[in-house]
Amino acid sequence: MSEMACRTCKRVFRVPRRGSDVCPVCKTRTLTDNWNGLVVIFNPESSILAEKIGAKEPGRYAINVGR
Numbered sequence: 001m002s003e004m005a006c007r008t009c010k011r012v013f014r015v016p017r018r019g020s021d022v023c024p025v026c027k028t029r030t031l032t033d034n035w036n037g038l039v040v041i042f043n044p045e046s047s048i049l050a051e052k053i054g055a056k057e058p059g060r061y062a063i064n065v066g067r
């Protein structure tokens with residue numbers, strides 16, 4: 001099992017295998033395993049952290065996503 005983060009929306013996903021690199025949320029092919037700082041957002045409206053990373057919906061996000 002590997003977890004990948006999307007460089008576009010910063011969501012973190014479990015992907016079954018390498019190669020399936022399409023983000024289920026924004027549909028871009030920008031997933032990377034070069035990320036760190038997992039954060040779970042429950043209430044984006046009232047979270048400073050969510051605002052900082054640009055999270056608009058509840059979910060799991062990466063704080064730092066590499067290029």
Ligand SMILES: [Zn+2]
Binds near residue numbers: 007009011028
């Ligand atoms: Zn995405």
